[in-house]
Amino acid sequence: MSYRVSDTYDGVDQAMRLLRRSMKGMPQRYRYMKQYDDLRRAVAVLVILLEEATPWLEETDKAKTATTRARKMFAAVR
Template sequence: MAYQISDTYDSIDQAMRLMRSSMKGMPQRYRYLRHYDELRRSVAVLLVLLEEAGPWMDETREAEKSTTRAKQMLAAVR
């Protein structure tokens, strides 16, 4: 699961870099700078949350594996 979060993080980062480079070549970009800044802030919050979600997803997957293993062992004992 963490690799999916990592891929998502990288894709968002790449999209933001592309947006920044396209903003540089834009005529009258000052009209859109406020929206661009708001988007950057929102995406930054999203990226921080994604970074924090990685370890949690790994723990959840490990817990599910343990639970499945415990159920299999219990079924074998019965």
């Protein structure tokens, strides 16, 4: 199960790199910087939650710790 999470993490990372490169080439990118920054923050939270969910999906002893951390981070974002 964890290989799927790591594949998802790699795909999100690659998409964000592509978005950053394309933003550099935009002629009037200042108009979209607020949305871009909001997206970056949301994706960063998503990636961290994916990393924290990996042990839980593997059903190891680290699952309880990872779940507790993920709940705290998710509550902080709300």
